[in-house]
Amino acid sequence: MSMSHSSEPLAGQETNAAGSSLPPAIDPADQLARLGQSWAWLVGAAMATLVPGILMLVWPDATLHVLAVLIGVYLLVIGGFRFVSVFGRDSDRMPGLIVAVLFVLGGVLCLKNPLQTITALSLIVGAVWLVSGIVTLYTAVATKNMPHRGIVMAVATLGIIAGIVVLALPAESARALTRLLGLWLVLLGLAETAAALAWRSALRRTSITGPNVSGPAR
Template sequence: MSMPRQPEPGQGPEPPPERAFEEVAEAVRTDPLDSLSVLGASWKWALGSALVTLIAGILILVWPNETLHVLAILIGLYLLVAGVFRFVSAFSRGEHGERWPTLLAAVVFVVAGVLCLRGPQQTITFLALLVGVVWLVSGMLGACRAVVNKDLPHRGFTFAIALLGVVAGIVVLCLPIESAVALTRLLGLWLLLLGVAELVGAFAIRSALRRA
């Protein structure tokens, strides 16, 4: 009489199909790109980005008489953190073609942040030019994404925020700024406006997710 075959040492019984499917699903859920996609599409992530902008605007406004070096550090840190938020948000786009404007904007923010933090030799003109270019380029990229992607949620509001960024960049680039105090007030006010707009957008995303 043949004996039943015993499993080899170190090997257990094969998991049932349901268990195997759950393991595959768990592997998909833990994929880094999938995690970035879920995180970037979260309204809480958009809320965090808005709070970063608001806090940066408040900090810049409450220290209007600080040195240019302190102002450069505040602006540089804001640009770096905002670039990270935009980088993660780019992976919430379903198609690769929809990601490149947000990814490019994230690169612009990070590079500008590094330039702001590179040393104490910045001038008023350099900081104004740098921030103006960042807002102008990122605003144009955001407006382009809103125009091209007709299925973008809250497309009109996204376009409005991008347009606000374009206007902010043009104002900073065109107005003559001769002192750190003037630059501080201008940048602080624009950051507050942009932060409020992003805050409204974050709650709009939450409403859309709840309806869905």
């Protein structure tokens, strides 16, 4: 006795005109979520902060034009990293989107007029760091089940301090500003690297005990 096989497609599959099943459509949001939840993506964002800081410290005599371009590219790249990382979070995404837009806007302002004054450049970077740190700290406090919450809060606090220092102590020369920003970028990059490694540890535990953690706060 032979059994007949159903020709109906499986649930969730689409069919073409000939009746054959088509692979499910790829959701861009799902792809961004998987990328944003990757610890390697967070490491990439940390390196995008650490590398410019190292360049500034080893090249303190960079002109104001070069410094503005370097800071502008840094802000744009970090804005892109933050935008993708937002999709990897299960909590409210709006604060993260605001931070991402703020970084991109700051980068555009730096690149639009790279010959602007030292004071203007300090105000842009300081404001971005301060607001970003406040939003990240708020997200960490509001997300109760965030893994390694203390590390995220420490990174946010460091960003707030960096913003306050840059805003309260404006540099008098391009060399002084380069050293100041380079120092804070290195510190922030190292802190973000620690947060990324902590997130990797959380992901490894999740793969053993089951998915019970939310995405990283960025």
